[in-house]
Amino acid sequence: MIVDLALVGGILALALGVLVARQAFAAVALFIGYGLLLALAWGRLGLMDVALTEAAIGAGLSGVLLLAAARRLSAAPAQEDSPPGRVTRALIGAGCAILTCAVGAAVLLLPDAPPGLAAEVAANQRATALGNPVASVLMAFRGLDTLLESAVLVLAVICTVALAPDQGWAGPPGAPQPQADGPLALLARLLPPLGIVVAAHIFWIGVDAPGGKFQAAAILAAMWLLPWMAGIAPAPPIGTRALRITVAAGPALFIAVGLLGAMLTGAFLAWPSGFEKPLILIVEVALTLSIAAALALLVMGPRT
Amino acid sequence: MTGWSMLPLLAVMLPVLGMVLAPALGARGAERLTLALLPVGFALALGTAAAVQALGVPLVHHLGHWTPPLGLALGADGIGAAMLLTSTVVVAGVAVFARAGFGTSLGMPERRAAFAFWPLLLAIWGGLNLAVTARDLFTLYVALELLTFAAVPIVCLDGRRETLAAALRYLLFALLGSVLYLLGVALIYGAAGTLDIGLLAGRLAATPPVLVAAALMTAGLMAKTALLPLHLWLPPAHAGAPAAGSALLSALVVKGSFVILVRLWAGVLPPSPAAMQALAGCGAAAILLGGVAALAQTRLKLLVAYSTVAQIGYLVLMFPLLAVPGVAEKAWTGGVLQAVSHALAKSGMFLAVGLMTERLGHDRVADLAGASRVAPRPLLAFGLSALTLMGVPPSGGFAAKWLLLSTAIEAGQWWWGLVILTGGLLTGGYAYRVLSAALRAGPAAAAPLPHDSRDTVALGLALLALLLGMLPLASFGLLQIGRVGP
Amino acid sequence: MTADVYGLLGAVLTGLGLFGMLVRTEPLLRILAFNLLGGGVFLVLGAIARRGAGAGFAADPVPQAIILTGIVVAFAATTIAVALLLRLAARKDDA
Numbered sequence: 001m002i003v004d005l006a007l008v009g010g011i012l013a014l015a016l017g018v019l020v021a022r023q024a025f026a027a028v029a030l031f032i033g034y035g036l037l038l039a040l041a042w043g044r045l046g047l048m049d050v051a052l053t054e055a056a057i058g059a060g061l062s063g064v065l066l067l068a069a070a071r072r073l074s075a076a077p078a079q080e081d082s083p084p085g086r087v088t089r090a091l092i093g094a095g096c097a098i099l100t101c102a103v104g105a106a107v108l109l110l111p112d113a114p115p116g117l118a119a120e121v122a123a124n125q126r127a128t129a130l131g132n133p134v135a136s137v138l139m140a141f142r143g144l145d146t147l148l149e150s151a152v153l154v155l156a157v158i159c160t161v162a163l164a165p166d167q168g169w170a171g172p173p174g175a176p177q178p179q180a181d182g183p184l185a186l187l188a189r190l191l192p193p194l195g196i197v198v199a200a201h202i203f204w205i206g207v208d209a210p211g212g213k214f215q216a217a218a219i220l221a222a223m224w225l226l227p228w229m230a231g232i233a234p235a236p237p238i239g240t241r242a243l244r245i246t247v248a249a250g251p252a253l254f255i256a257v258g259l260l261g262a263m264l265t266g267a268f269l270a271w272p273s274g275f276e277k278p279l280i281l282i283v284e285v286a287l288t289l290s291i292a293a294a295l296a297l298l299v300m301g302p303r304t
Numbered sequence: 305m306t307g308w309s310m311l312p313l314l315a316v317m318l319p320v321l322g323m324v325l326a327p328a329l330g331a332r333g334a335e336r337l338t339l340a341l342l343p344v345g346f347a348l349a350l351g352t353a354a355a356v357q358a359l360g361v362p363l364v365h366h367l368g369h370w371t372p373p374l375g376l377a378l379g380a381d382g383i384g385a386a387m388l389l390t391s392t393v394v395v396a397g398v399a400v401f402a403r404a405g406f407g408t409s410l411g412m413p414e415r416r417a418a419f420a421f422w423p424l425l426l427a428i429w430g431g432l433n434l435a436v437t438a439r440d441l442f443t444l445y446v447a448l449e450l451l452t453f454a455a456v457p458i459v460c461l462d463g464r465r466e467t468l469a470a471a472l473r474y475l476l477f478a479l480l481g482s483v484l485y486l487l488g489v490a491l492i493y494g495a496a497g498t499l500d501i502g503l504l505a506g507r508l509a510a511t512p513p514v515l516v517a518a519a520l521m522t523a524g525l526m527a528k529t530a531l532l533p534l535h536l537w538l539p540p541a542h543a544g545a546p547a548a549g550s551a552l553l554s555a556l557v558v559k560g561s562f563v564i565l566v567r568l569w570a571g572v573l574p575p576s577p578a579a580m581q582a583l584a585g586c587g588a589a590a591i592l593l594g595g596v597a598a599l600a601q602t603r604l605k606l607l608v609a610y611s612t613v614a615q616i617g618y619l620v621l622m623f624p625l626l627a628v629p630g631v632a633e634k635a636w637t638g639g640v641l642q643a644v645s646h647a648l649a650k651s652g653m654f655l656a657v658g659l660m661t662e663r664l665g666h667d668r669v670a671d672l673a674g675a676s677r678v679a680p681r682p683l684l685a686f687g688l689s690a691l692t693l694m695g696v697p698p699s700g701g702f703a704a705k706w707l708l709l710s711t712a713i714e715a716g717q718w719w720w721g722l723v724i725l726t727g728g729l730l731t732g733g734y735a736y737r738v739l740s741a742a743l744r745a746g747p748a749a750a751a752p753l754p755h756d757s758r759d760t761v762a763l764g765l766a767l768l769a770l771l772l773g774m775l776p777l778a779s780f781g782l783l784q785i786g787r788v789g790p
Numbered sequence: 791m792t793a794d795v796y797g798l799l800g801a802v803l804t805g806l807g808l809f810g811m812l813v814r815t816e817p818l819l820r821i822l823a824f825n826l827l828g829g830g831v832f833l834v835l836g837a838i839a840r841r842g843a844g845a846g847f848a849a850d851p852v853p854q855a856i857i858l859t860g861i862v863v864a865f866a867a868t869t870i871a872v873a874l875l876l877r878l879a880a881r882k883d884d885a
Binding site: 102103105106107109110111114115116117120121124140141142143144145148149151152154155156157158159161162163164165166169170239241244245247248249251252255258259261262265266267268269270271 | 307310313317320321323324325326327328330365366367368369370373374375376378414415416417419420423424427434442443446447449450453454456457460461463487491494495496497498511512513516517519520
């Protein structure tokens with residue numbers, strides 16, 4: 001309990017720090033710390049899959065993205081709206097306090113016998129041939145959400161490309177990275193092989209234990225971003241056909257397998273019985289690669 | 305679950321698959337794929353409507369044979385089938401229209417705007433189809449995000465500073481809206497242990513968590529629908545987008561969150577007459593203030609955007625009437641008809657305005673003189689669309705507004721009737737401003753008018769909105785299928 | 791008990807994030823505030839998952855899967871917002 005309270009206090013302090021920070025850079029640094037503590041909180045709640053994802057995406061990739069943005073904005077700040085007046089601020093503050101109280105009360109007043117689907121998941125998990133219940137939900141019971149989410153990532157990549165200037169939009173994504181030397185360059189050379197092994201491990205154990213494609217994809221994306229940021233591995237141009245196919249392949253294969261299920265069994269996204277595990281694994285491998293590419297492209301951002 | 309339920313499912317998945325494949329195919333390939341998908345999508349939507357009508361019950365597809373609460377369901381009821389048809393017709397019109405601006409002919413280098421436009425169009429199509437067919441509250445959240453992520457870049461496709469600023473403001477509003485909605489979804493799960501619309505029906509008691517969730521989801525969906533007072537993002541965004549984009553945003557994107565709002569309050573959430581009066585009160589304010597603001601605009605595109613703010617107001621007038629036995633059925637038809645007729649009329653109007661702007665070289669309302677010479681057919685499309693927005697017989701807008709007006713009076717809530725009549729006068733006012741300015745003789749046209757197939761598209765959409773009002777009322781029985789309520 | 795503590799933390803973060811989104815004027819800080827708000831929403835969902843522990847699971851797997859999907863979607867939203875913001879800032883230089 002003391003651990004939990006200390007963690008809650010730390011998260012609150014960092015969140016407040018983000019809100020009152022005068023400089024964007026400081027705010028982002030505090031935000032990364034917030035993300036890491038949040039990952040610990042997920043662990044305390046027993047949500048290990050979420051803890052891994054939060055650390056990898058919520059703190060890691062978001063941190064890289066936001067730090068780079070803060071650096072570029074310090075050189076060229078974006079236009080700001082005029083700040084709200086004192087009275088408006090007070091009203092907004094009161095409204096937000098009411099929101100907090102209402103949500104807090106709602107959380108405390110949820111039914112004492114919590115309705116939920118844990119028992120249903122346990123009863124049906126065998127049919128999915130996966131040992132990790134979260135993986136069963138993601139790939140079978142709520143497979144449509146996972147499919148759509150992978151499509152959302154493709155859409156987000158299209159969005160960032162749409163936001164590039166007309167001049168050279170199809171070139172390499174992101175701002176050009178200066179060649180680094182010293183520890184970063186060394187790290188950027190040493191870490192990727194190790195990271196790829198770790199990602200493969202996290203992917204593989206995700207079948208039966210916490211871990212899986214999102215977490216593995218985030219690590220793979222980081223292993224691509226690291227040498228890119230060190231300036232030793234320039235990103236391929238957005239116009240490259242192979243890059244575009246990599247981003248599209250996973251979700252496209254997922255939809256195709258879903259349609260195959262529809263033809264064979266009459267329901268979209270039904271895994272033909274007996275072939276559940278191999279098919280799920282093939283789709284997950286393709287998804288991991290596509291998601292990793294999309295995540296990396298999203299962090300690099302549009303060409304500037 | 306019958307085989308027919310595959311139709312709405314494919315109507316969702318084909319555009320999504322097209323969007324995913326689009327980057328790999330390139331701008332030209334994506335354009336051709338989109339055009340090839342249009343007839344297929346139309347057949348699927350038509351088949352869905354026919355199947356729902358013939359079977360008399362909603363189609364339900366259980367994904368992967370998993371039934372709710374554990375699994376996800378997707379399907380089509382009356383309103384879903386009507387919106388599938390609407391989205392397909394509008395997307396088809398916009399796609400044909402957009403070939404002139406975003407087309408890539410053989411051998412032409414791939415342009416950024418063309419690369420982005422076709423997948424964004426497909427994402428809006430798939431996102432809206434998902435929003436009107438998904439039966440799970442979290443899947444609906446993903447549908448809302450699909451719509452947002454597709455709509456935002458369309459606003460700033462031209463890359464100008466004003467449109468980028470409008471897009472950023474839109475994105476922040478939309479993200480706020482969806483995160484509030486998601487918070488409500490979380491509390492619903494905590495209270496009921498399921499997110500399936502069908503299972504939730506009648507199961508939620510008015511406990512504190514459910515009431516907080518209802519408030520959060522309603523506020524979030526209002527922000528996404530741009531219902532006053534959460535409409536501030538709409539005018540700069542809808543006016544800033546290219547004509548084809550504005551048509552999609554005004555006609556379709558705001559309707560996704562509206563249909564979700566309807567599904568929540570007609571069937572899922574515990575009834576609350578006070579909340580319904582408040583919601584319709586926001587609608588009334590939108591009709592009046594949006595109409596006045598449209599009257600005051602000096603730029604044509606902004607005028608049409610404010611007209612959307614007002615027309616969204618009509619959509620929510622149905623809410624307090626849905627709980628009244630005897631009139632609920634007619635009010636429901638009126639509300640859905642308003643959504644469909646506005647989609648057709650407003651897409652036609654935005655395309656027409658785009659053509660007028662293009663040929664005049666500006667969109668200042670005061671200087672529209674001569675538009676009747678250089679753009680007679682777009683001007684006609686504008687006028688016909690305005691008939692529907694005003695609610696003049698025999699348009700689809702007339703049928704919608706008449707149903708809402710008469711049910712309001714039958715239900716003893718005559719004040720909504722007054723708002724509808726005043727709103728019609730305001731709409732007539734701003735339409736008259738545009739038409740009277742445009743019909744003044746301007747400088748003679750320099751050259752004979754070239755034939756532009758885009759004129760036909762704008763005119764076609766406006767005519768469809770008009771013809772909707774000539775359908776016999778009995779054919780709207782389709783809309784009642786799957787409706788929950790008295 | 792643990793669930794309630796983190797659920798309440800989620801409620802507070804929701805209020806803080808909303809306040810930041812409405813009151814801060816720098817777009818990047820608004821994006822950060824959106825992420826605080828999102829974190830709060832996910833924590834509320836996490837608390838609900840924890841409450842639903844049972845059948846041998848430390849937490850209800852369904853809300854857990856929903857949080858995973860939500861985190862990835864929120865990340866995509868953040869990247870789009872940042873890209874838009876950077877483009878806007880670059881445009882300001884041109885003007």
